[in-house]
Amino acid sequence: MLCFRKLTNFNKSFGSVRWTSSVKREFKEVEIKVPWGHVAGKWWEPYDTRPILTIHGWQDNCNTFDRLIPTLDKTVGFLAIDLPGQGYSSRLPPGMIYHYSNFILTVRSITKSFHWPAVSLMGHSLGSILSYVYSMLYPSEIDFLICLDAMKPMITSNKHIHMAKALDQFFKYNDYAIDSKEPPCYSIEEMRELISKPNDNSILPEYTTYIMDRNIAPSKVQPGKYYFTRDPRIKTGGLISFCQEEMVKLAENMKMPIFVMKASESSYYEKKEKYYQVLDVLKKASIDCDFHYVEGRHHLHLNNPEKISSLLNDFIQRHNVQDRSIGGIKEDIIRDFRPIFIEHTCKEVS
Template sequence: MSREPEEISLRLPHIELAAQVYGPANGAPVIALHGWLDNAATFARLAPKLQGLRIVAVDFAGHGHSAHRPAGAGYALWDYVHDVLLVAEQLDWPRFSLLGHSMGAIVSVLLAATFPERVQRLALIDGLVPPTIEADGAVATLAEALRGRLALSGKRKPVYPSLERAAQVRQRGVGHVSFEAACLLAQRGLMPVAEGLTWRTDSRLTLTTPMRLTMAHVQAFVMALRCPTQLVLAEQGLLAPREHLTELLAQTAITVHRLPGGHHLHLDDEQGAQLVADCFKAFLSAP
């Protein structure tokens, strides 16, 4: 399989999304979903190693080369679920598997739980459920989110003199990444401006989430999963310290693979990408 993906546009009724496509047209259908503030390039090392699959790696709305949501709209997780369902409709895929990293894994779980008849298999990389908050914290969370939204117009995106400088900054972002991985994400995530380069990402994505699910909510979604599911947990990833995760997984039939590496182990280097591919290739290829 060529390492160079095909670039496509997906014109949904309400927004246009960009995607990168890997693999043969007759391969098992897989929609790949990236993490928060990343883009489809997160699968640049992994997708070519999953030979025989038809992988459509989508830039979520507001990320990468996809359009931003209109003024006044937000970026709730369930809006992404809706987008992915419409992507599947445009691809004419009545059933498909999902490959998700971080936020993309969370969106995949929500979709697979609510539309079990559509999702064949679920392959998750260092992501399962969103951060939760209980009812007594909801008021303060909403207040913080709305204050951030009111102040957003006065903020400006950072500008970098070079892709390499932007990649160095991205290395220190959420989920530390290798310099090579940061460069891959930056190549797709940057755009030129008069003073240099800045991120294409919608600034609204950096705002606090107005309303979060409770632990009871996320448990209900995970327990509603009906498709075969495998989860790669990175030993130095973002899920490792979350104590409730072990208890939640113990109640499910999810197969867990614990691998060395950080949150972006599938992108940081070729070795990590191969380890993740070894977990998922036969799984995603199965009928």
């Protein structure tokens, strides 16, 4: 069965690509109003029930789940969003820093917009941390939580030094954000390398197109080159400030089912003892703490979704038991009423 991956305006420069797959899944582009503008994303079928809210990692966008979600349980939908300042979502107003509380407010705004009686969360990297913190703040509202290659906020030494550096960097990136000049521009191959290289070459080069799809635009002054459209202020980091003692204590309240995947070739970004100290508490507190250590890189869900899809499906099927009838898609948030299909596991053909 042949299906076609939608090409955005940015992707036209990559050339026409045809894909073959045995499975396809439909989604619709959406824009959800929030106090500072809108949050964009993809709502994956089904549309008439409450979905799993799905959150990407730092400087990525919702396309990071394009290869995973088609492999997952089709009885429940997924709303994969672009965080503020990334993908097609609105930036924060000039002069504002991207503190983690802005991202938590984004999640809260979405849950209130749809009047969800309960919330299902899935995140990767920063998205996992945000999902974890939201669940920590509102534990009684969460029916289940999925964390992919991150979990709790990382605890680092010399936190005051990192914060001071981030605040100083803000002024540099804020100038970029309000400057009318184009940001630095690169060729497509340079873009691929810049996206692939972080986190020890986390994204395989052949899958960088997924991130580029909602993340770059063609230069108007340098033909054949492109620039990143994400807000440069994101580079200052999320300024999350918890201590390990808080994380251990608050983990005792995390009674909801929790799926945790740790990739073997990915860093902990802190002393790993701190990670496992909290995980040990979760294993006692949660009614089902389903932990898996899986071979792969930080972007395992994008590079090799087949390694975790069956594990995720088993977890979702066990815990997708609460009513989802309230909180389906609203017609006024759909950007394109034509259904879009995307592949399961892809093989490019000429």
